[in-house]
Amino acid sequence: MYSVMSLLAESPNAKINKTVLDRFLTLPQPEDRVLVEYIWIDGTGENVRSKTRTLDFVPQNISELPIWNYDGSSTYQSEGKNSDTYLYPVAMYRDPFRRGNNKLVLCETYKYNKKPTETNHRVTCMEAMKKAADLKPWFGIEQEYTLLDMEGRPFGWPKNGFPGPQGPYYCGVGANKVYARDIIECHYRSCLYAGITISGINAEAMPSQWEFQVGPCEGISMGDELWVARYLLHRVAEEFGIVVTLDPKPMEGNWNGAGAHCNFSTAPMREENGIVEIEEAIDKLSKHHMRHIQAYDPHGGKDNERRLTGRNETSSIHDFSAGVANRGASIRIPRGCAEEKKGYLEDRRPASNCDPYQVTEAIIRTCCLNE
Numbered sequence: 001m002y003s004v005m006s007l008l009a010e011s012p013n014a015k016i017n018k019t020v021l022d023r024f025l026t027l028p029q030p031e032d033r034v035l036v037e038y039i040w041i042d043g044t045g046e047n048v049r050s051k052t053r054t055l056d057f058v059p060q061n062i063s064e065l066p067i068w069n070y071d072g073s074s075t076y077q078s079e080g081k082n083s084d085t086y087l088y089p090v091a092m093y094r095d096p097f098r099r100g101n102n103k104l105v106l107c108e109t110y111k112y113n114k115k116p117t118e119t120n121h122r123v124t125c126m127e128a129m130k131k132a133a134d135l136k137p138w139f140g141i142e143q144e145y146t147l148l149d150m151e152g153r154p155f156g157w158p159k160n161g162f163p164g165p166q167g168p169y170y171c172g173v174g175a176n177k178v179y180a181r182d183i184i185e186c187h188y189r190s191c192l193y194a195g196i197t198i199s200g201i202n203a204e205a206m207p208s209q210w211e212f213q214v215g216p217c218e219g220i221s222m223g224d225e226l227w228v229a230r231y232l233l234h235r236v237a238e239e240f241g242i243v244v245t246l247d248p249k250p251m252e253g254n255w256n257g258a259g260a261h262c263n264f265s266t267a268p269m270r271e272e273n274g275i276v277e278i279e280e281a282i283d284k285l286s287k288h289h290m291r292h293i294q295a296y297d298p299h300g301g302k303d304n305e306r307r308l309t310g311r312n313e314t315s316s317i318h319d320f321s322a323g324v325a326n327r328g329a330s331i332r333i334p335r336g337c338a339e340e341k342k343g344y345l346e347d348r349r350p351a352s353n354c355d356p357y358q359v360t361e362a363i364i365r366t367c368c369l370n371e
Contacts, residue, residue, distance in 0.1 A: 011241025043076025140215025257307035258352035265344035274342035
C-alpha cells in the first residue's frame, strides 16, 4: 500500500518547504491594503477559478466591491478575439488563508454584452428564490467527494490492487480505515473561519471518500455557501498535494458513488402537521422526475447515469420513489420527521458535481411555484 510520504512526493506542491511561506505570511500587511480573492465558476460548470485584487479600503458590504474582468477564453467562456468576461461580486467571506481584513468574494460571470454566461445559473435561481421568499425555504446539502493522488487513484489505495470491501470505512476510525483526515479537519476550520454554515463532516462508505454538510441555509445562500466551501476544499487539498474530485462515480464496481443529497423544507413543513406539506411536495416531485434528473448534474443526467443504478444506496435514474428512512429511494423522509409529522425531505438524486443553484431552483419551481 502507498505510504503517505511516497504519495505526497508525487505532487510538486508537496515538495515545497511550507516553513518558508510562513516567514513571508507573517510580514505585517499595510493597514490600507486589503487582498480580495475573486472566485467564480468556469465554463465547465463544475470547477472554480480565482484571482486576487488589492484594494485600498476594507470592504464592509458587497456593494462596495468593484466589478472586475478576466480572460474568458482561458476558462471555456469566450473566444480569444472577444475574451473580456465580467465578475460581479455577490457574496463576501473572511479569508482563512491570508486572514486579517482580507476577503474571499464569490462572483457571478457575465459576457461582453453583460448577459449571464452559460454557467451562471445563479441569476435564474435568484429569481425563483425571490418569488418563494414568503415560504422561507431552507436547504442543506451533503457534499460527498473523493481524494485522489496525482495519478488519479483514490488516495491511500494499493497501487496495483484494491482495499478490502466496503463496511469498515463509513464514519471509520483508525489508520487502516481512514485516509487524509488532516485535510478534512483543515477544511472544517477554514469553513468555520470564513463564515460558511458548515454543519458536519464524516468519512464515507468508500475509503478516501468523505462528506461535509452545509446548511441549513435560506434561499440563494445555499448555492453561494456550497460553492465557496468547494473552493476552500480544493484550496486546502492543494496545500497537501492531494486532488479533490466531485466525480459521481470515481471507481467502477461495487463501490459507493458520490452525491450531493439536498435536504429541503419550507416554513409550513416545519410547523405542526407539516408532514402534509412534505407529502404534497413529494407528489409534485414525482411528476417532474426527468426534469430534476436533467438539472442534478452538469451534463443533463449523463454523470448520474453511472451513479443512480439502484445499487450502493441509490435509486434508479429511470424511476421515482420515496420512503421513510429509505436510502435506496429518490426521496427519503427521515424517520424522526415521520414520527414528529413535520420537518424536511431529502432529495438523494443530485450528483456530487451538481450546481447547487440548479438543484435548489428546480426544487423551488416544482414544490413552491408549481411551474
